[in-house]
Amino acid sequence: MAEFIDLVLLAMLALTALRIIFLKDLFAVVMLFGIYSFLSALIFLNLDAVDVAFTEASVGAGISTVLMLVTLAITGRKEKQSTHSSLLPLFVVLVTGAALIYGTLDMPPFGHPDNPVHQHVAPRYIEESPKEVGLPNMVTSVLASYRGFDTLGETVVVFSAVIGVLSLLGVRRKKKKDLESGLESHRVLHVVAKIIIPLVILFALYVQFHGDFGPGGGFQAGVIAAAAFILYALILGLPKAFAVVGPRFLQWMAAAGVLLYASVGLYSMYMGGHFLDYNQLATDPVAGQHYGIIIIELGVGVTVFAVMLNIFYAFGSQAERSNVQ
């Protein structure tokens, strides 16, 4: 059954990708990309990668699509007729694809439990991590503890993204109150948003702190919390959102999250262990792992929330500027 679902989803993905190649209407392209992301999230779910599915749905189908739409609002939605000769790209793609297909011929069969991937390294995560780290969600154990350095790097990548976006676009605080911002006339939206936003933030907190036991964690929580504020900013306008959380404050929050994460590593060095060795954080190693993971997940959550919201602010204020012009 799982294989059948997989096949159907893959077919839908292939159709979506083909449609995107030939479409000229960029608005439709971006919406199809959102669908593509969502379908791949379903594939991830079907292949047991619940955390990944969660992230792909919130990032690919959520944040990325929103950012692309805002960009389209500034750049226009029609693609002009391409004048590129498409033969060279086609040739490059065919060669690359042929190389990859050649590579698949010696691949271990799909889903087989004896594959090398399942024989080396991973068994320790599956068998020992519930004892060594003490969390039922192995993905969180590996992410935050065994490969915690990768996750620090990932947080820094997000931080670099906000540095890039801010240096390119900046966030302008508007002095003029008269320009139309948000969806003033939509009464129904206002009421519904006011009901929903607290629930979304509550859900984000649940995802943040329940990530040790179920799918979720700092990254997903940060994105969901940012989505709640993005909704607020969309409906009530950027100036009102700036009054709640200002862009300057968000910059500090983004920096603080990275520093919070790194400080756990420094503290464990101070206690005599290696960088990010959570065993040193408490007398009982498993308790130490638990403290360490909660704190670094908080750091990730804070940074991701601040960065995603700040990036949206930057794009949003550009879009409002182009509306005025």
Added chain:
Amino acid sequence: MSFILDYYNYWVVVFLMMAGFYIVISANNLVKKIVGLNIFQTSVFMLYISMGKVSGGTAPIVVEGVTQYSNPLPHVLILTAIVVGVATTAVGLALIVRIKRAYGTVEENEFDNKDDVI
């Protein structure tokens, strides 16, 4: 037949990757290039997740009575890679907004004509 059943997943994923790759290198519009880049990357993520799957396994969260779990390591790698992807997308889109402001167009061949090449 079992050959096809063993590999069809990888083949479709390769096709999707190449579709994304084609969009990146052939599109003239910068937004479409970024969409292509995302499709390319998302398909690579599928390659990783496919190799982590164990037939008959469940999601790698400890549940009483389950012995066969899928491999958690590719999931962790891809969580990181998704974040890297969205970071790149954000910076790329910000560049596009600035290019639109500076050149008035986001079609590659049009702004090329507005400057001397290099």
Added chain:
Amino acid sequence: MDFLDIVSSILLLAGVFFGFSGAVGLFRFPDFFTRIHAASVTDSIAAILIIGALLLQTSFDLNTAKLVFILLFLMVTSPTASHALAKSARHGGLLTLAETRPQDKQGSAK
């Protein structure tokens, strides 16, 4: 197959039927407002029916609560989204089919 299973299957099938008809409507109807009407109305009822069917399959545990929350969330957001879309379209100056072709309407009234 006990009674609950049968009821749940019927609800599920009904939900699928409504979802499918909504998709057909989305394709077949002529303009924006009729399409969004088809999509939003059938979508709501399909969601209620399908989640109702799933609720009957649970054994009244955490999953039940989660499904109820999802149902409530969909009931609030889905119509709101359709409303916002339609209102924005109207705001932006989109006319209904009847308004764009008044003579046709008169013709058909006769």
Added chain:
Amino acid sequence: MLEQHLAVLPIILPLIAAPLALILGRSIFSWGFATLVSGLAFLLSWQLLAAALSDGVLSYAVGGWAPPWGIELRVDAANAFVLLAVTAISTLVLVYSKHSIEKEVKAANHSLFYTAHLLCLAGLSGILITGDAFNLFVFLEISSLATYTLVSLASDRRCLTAAFRYLVMGTIGATFILIGVGLLYMKTGTLNMLDLAERIDLYDSSRTINTGLAFIMVGVSIKLALFPLHMWLPPAYTHAPSAVTAFLASTATKVAVYVMIRFIFTVFGIDHVFVDMGMGLILMALAVVAIFKCSYMATVQSNVKTVLAYSSVAQIGYLVLGLSLVSVSGLMASMIHIFNHALMKGALFMAVGAVFYRVGSVDIKDFAGLGRKMPLTMAAFTIAGLSIIGVPLTVGFVSKWYLVIAALEQDQWLVAALVLVGSLFAVIYIGRIIEAAYFQKLPESRSSENIKEVSWLMLVPMWVLVIANIYFGIDTSLTTEAANSASEWLFQTNSMLENKVMEGEVLEGHAIEEKAQEVSS
């Protein structure tokens, strides 16, 4: 405490400093802080190189999890040597950038500039030190994102399109590396490079592994701007702020070359890459074409930064050429050239940045008469230019010398001759600029402009590099010793790998014999 954590500190120091630099906010504080941090990183990497030269390998398990389960940092003579060059250049460029950035970047973005610079430094250090293939991808993306930001900070609008092209090409490269690492992981189940090297041999002739190798090679080639994939480099280097170009030209591509060396020597093994896959010939051909095509391109450009950018692509050809000779001396020539080219190009781009600071343009025709107006800057440019050409008593000569020796060792007379002919092109493109600066008169229209020497804050780092150009050109003991032990170390690791393969074959041989006996009995 310090010795124990020496391997991780050069990465986390700039990593933690970056958010602090953002919080500091004021341009002058961020600048001072970033320079201080970069200087500290330089001292640490000096210590690290000393430790690596005396003790061999330093392995550091991040999080206390033993490899291959956790992430391992692995420092040996080779990457400590490259790290030393990277941190040294970073510190000098930061000192230099204070004035240069004031001229070329909007005031509001200054603290963002220093933050991005620190992030880039942290990413490059991470790429060099990490011993984990996926961790390498993460740090690669940190440095790349910071680089796109740095390139796009210039005030000319063309920097935007240059940065966008760089972003698209860079992301394609990174995704190719991701595919390659995934294919390797699929066959071996591990991501640790040492562990990968051990387990790859079990599947030596596998098509999946070879495809993975090809994808990693192409991905890294995009990052290091190897000839047909170099198209992103000239525009990016031309339109980025001068300080950024000085930093990137002398570090980013070098780090990518090191990544290629690392994958070839410590993961796949040279026998596999060069003999079985025949990549040596491909790399050598591409390198030779790069040297000629791009040296020629450099002679016909009018923008000096573009001239030097094409020259960089040509110099990358030399680096890859040394690598493709597959010998200790060839690899040693590449390692020396990584260090030396960083010194030359750093000095050259700093001098060009100084000209931009005063004149506001870097066209060759605007260099006319600058020899008198900016004597120190142009003297620095001339000496570093002579170094690029390969005049004796400069580091350029040392690099070319070892490269020619390495080629002759293998009776590659043609290659040795081509290296020397390539230098002639350098005479032309550097000569054009020097001719303009010293033998052409300042145009009448500019004589009223107040063109004078730049401040000491820009001159000192430039001249430190120029003096290093001469010093390491005369006293070659430090660089050759480090490069020699680095390349011997790489070959040693590699032969360890191959011995294992041999044992594996012997075992298989036994198995075959046993089977044969079973059949016969």
